Amino acid sequence: xxxxxxxxxxxxxxxxxxxxxxxxxxxxxxxxxxxxxxxxxxxxxxxxxxxxxxxxxxxxxxxxxxxxxxxxxxxxxxxxxxxxxxxxxxxxxxxxxxxxxxxxxxxxxxxxxxxxxxxxxxxxxxxxxxxxxxxxxxxxxxxxxxxxxxxxxxxxxxxxxxxxxxxxxxxxxxxxxxxxxxxxxxxxxxxxxxxxxxxxxxxxxxxxxxxxxxxxxxxxxxxxxxxxx
Amino acid sequence: xxxxxxxxxxxxxxxxxxxxxxxxxxxxxxxxxxxxxxxxxxxxxxxxxxxxxxxxxxxxxxxxxxxxxxxxxxxxxxxxxxxxxxxxxxxxxxxxxxxxxxxxxxxxxxxxxxxxxxxxxxxxxxxxxxxxxxxxxxxxxxxxxxxxxxxxxxxxxxxxxxxxxxxxxxxxxxxxxxxxxxxxxxxxxxxxxxxxxxxxxxxxxxxxxxxxxxxxxxxxxxxxxxxxx
DNA sequence: TAGATTGTTAATCGATTAACAATC
DNA sequence: TAGATTGTTAATCGATTAACAATC
Numbered sequence: 001x002x003x004x005x006x007x008x009x010x011x012x013x014x015x016x017x018x019x020x021x022x023x024x025x026x027x028x029x030x031x032x033x034x035x036x037x038x039x040x041x042x043x044x045x046x047x048x049x050x051x052x053x054x055x056x057x058x059x060x061x062x063x064x065x066x067x068x069x070x071x072x073x074x075x076x077x078x079x080x081x082x083x084x085x086x087x088x089x090x091x092x093x094x095x096x097x098x099x100x101x102x103x104x105x106x107x108x109x110x111x112x113x114x115x116x117x118x119x120x121x122x123x124x125x126x127x128x129x130x131x132x133x134x135x136x137x138x139x140x141x142x143x144x145x146x147x148x149x150x151x152x153x154x155x156x157x158x159x160x161x162x163x164x165x166x167x168x169x170x171x172x173x174x175x176x177x178x179x180x181x182x183x184x185x186x187x188x189x190x191x192x193x194x195x196x197x198x199x200x201x202x203x204x205x206x207x208x209x210x211x212x213x214x215x216x217x218x219x220x221x222x223x224x225x226x227x228x229x
Numbered sequence: 230x231x232x233x234x235x236x237x238x239x240x241x242x243x244x245x246x247x248x249x250x251x252x253x254x255x256x257x258x259x260x261x262x263x264x265x266x267x268x269x270x271x272x273x274x275x276x277x278x279x280x281x282x283x284x285x286x287x288x289x290x291x292x293x294x295x296x297x298x299x300x301x302x303x304x305x306x307x308x309x310x311x312x313x314x315x316x317x318x319x320x321x322x323x324x325x326x327x328x329x330x331x332x333x334x335x336x337x338x339x340x341x342x343x344x345x346x347x348x349x350x351x352x353x354x355x356x357x358x359x360x361x362x363x364x365x366x367x368x369x370x371x372x373x374x375x376x377x378x379x380x381x382x383x384x385x386x387x388x389x390x391x392x393x394x395x396x397x398x399x400x401x402x403x404x405x406x407x408x409x410x411x412x413x414x415x416x417x418x419x420x421x422x423x424x425x426x427x428x429x430x431x432x433x434x435x436x437x438x439x440x441x442x443x444x445x446x447x448x449x450x451x452x453x454x455x456x457x458x
Numbered sequence: 459t460a461g462a463t464t465g466t467t468a469a470t471c472g473a474t475t476a477a478c479a480a481t482c
Numbered sequence: 483t484a485g486a487t488t489g490t491t492a493a494t495c496g497a498t499t500a501a502c503a504a505t506c
Contacts, residue, residue: 024497025446032445036424050463058426062463063499070465078464079506096448103444110346114339115440120424124441126448164451165444189447191440195265195349197287205450207443211344211420212353214436215332215394216261217254218418219325219355221434222393253473279487291487292475299489307488308482 023071030068031091033058038088050081097125102163104130104187106178107170108138108148111193115167116144129161130154134174151178155185164188172196252300259297260320262287267317279310326354331392333359333416335407336399337367337377340422344396345373358390359383363403380407384414393417401425 037057041049051062058065069075072094076082092098103126105112115121116128131146132154133139139150149157166187170178175194182190189205192198195213200206266286270278280291287294298304301323305311321327332355334341344350345357360375361383362368368379378386395416399407404423411419418434421427424442429435 028446028449032442076464077506079462095445096451097445101448110343114343117339120441126444165447188451191443191447207447212349213261214420215355216324216326217257218394218420218436219330220257222325222417305488306482308486
């Protein structure tokens with residue numbers, strides 16, 4: 001039962017070309033942060049970068065950066081630093097975003113529609129290759145460029161689409177039913193926007209995004225009588 | 230410079246009615262989880278609940294649950310458990326979601342529009358009281374029930390609205406400019422959907438939601454040759 | 459060579475889990 | 483009273499930071 005963002009839901013998969021000794025989830029999140037920064041940086045044509053440059057740019061401690069990389073091998077030259085292009089490429093490869101990843105989206109509501117139209121996804125090698133819904137009133141219509149397909153044709157379609165990643169933007173009530181269908185169709189990881197705990201087999205990974213929870217944690221941080229507008 | 234979801238960006242505020250001894254952010258996230266469960270539970274008219282019941286329902290270790298509560302006082306009766314209503318009320322009060330919280334949203338694009346229409350917000354005491362944009366083509370139009378207002382009238386409007394919470398759904402490029410205006414208008418906490426690092430004063434708290442980062446971490450977890458569709 | 463910066467080991471810090479006396 | 487369950491202290495675990503030998 002892999003669950004909740006911060007829970008230790010790592011798998012034990014091995015990669016021949018890397019050490020991959022149980023990097024913590026927090027390290028992976030930071031790798032994604034480094035990658036985003038390196039992608040921005042690329043335009044400037046900078047050649048090398050040091051761990052303390054990374055610290056300045058991202059706020060992550062230089063030692064932390066080097067430690068995070070160390071889970072996956074050696075990346076830099078002592079006394080010199082890291083080659084920007086190489087580093088970017090290798091981090092992308094570790095995170096498997098070096099090639100385009102097919103993604104399916106389930107739930108063609110407001111949020112689903114917004115995500116389909118979000119340009120940040122294709123810009124980062126995530127391509128939405130299929131949109132599904134269980135509402136027969138929606139099936140057949142187009143959302144942006146995607147025809148909305150019947151959720152019950154998911155397994156069939158995915159033999160062709162080969163998506164391993166699913167984005168789930170259905171109401172909480174239907175979440176578990178849909179998840180079971182996703183798993184059955186060969187989906188390996190799920191980004192869940194429904195504020196519901198969903199159960200999946202051990203070889204499937206879930207990350208939950210919950211707007212209300214984010215706002216609630218923020219709400220806590222409002223100072224008691226901060227009325228000085 | 231309070232930043233990034235997992236960084237220690239807690240303030241040192243004190244509450245007269247509670248201990249408030251530096252609860253970790255992770256504990257606050259779990260409190261929000263408990264609250265969600267307790268809200269669901271309420272309908273069943275259950276009177277008391279034990280920490281091990283919580284463990285069964287949420288997956289959070291019973292000792293962890295008790296520890297999380299202990300940051301804020303005593304909540305249960307030894308040998309008996311916790312009164313559901315009381316527990317719900319007190320957690321809601323700690324997280325300041327016991328009363329309706331006014332929220333403003335900046336950026337009336339696809340995502341902003343989806344969030345405005347999301348029923349989960351009002352259901353959890355977050356009320357969107359103002360929608361702003363810097364695109365003059367959008368200003369004046371209505372989004373759901375909200376007239377889109379000019380971002381430059383934000384400070385003026387917020388003397389009336391008194392929102393402390395802002396949701397930021399503008400493009401990355403404009404994020405920092407808008408954030409400065411938010412801070413100037415008295416906003417204390419920001420839920421940032423732009424994939425950009427934003428700088429705020431020490432008394433303002435930011436949480437970042439980044440879809441691409443979530444997908445990237447998931448992408449990592451795809452097993453190398455998991456082709457068994 | 460001298461200066462810089464890596465990768466890694468050790469030290470520190472913080473968070474989670476276990477254990478148990480207190481108490482309903 | 484006996485059984486159950488709390489709140490808290492102590493033990494464990496894991497992650498972050500510091501330090502430094504290796505090396506470019």
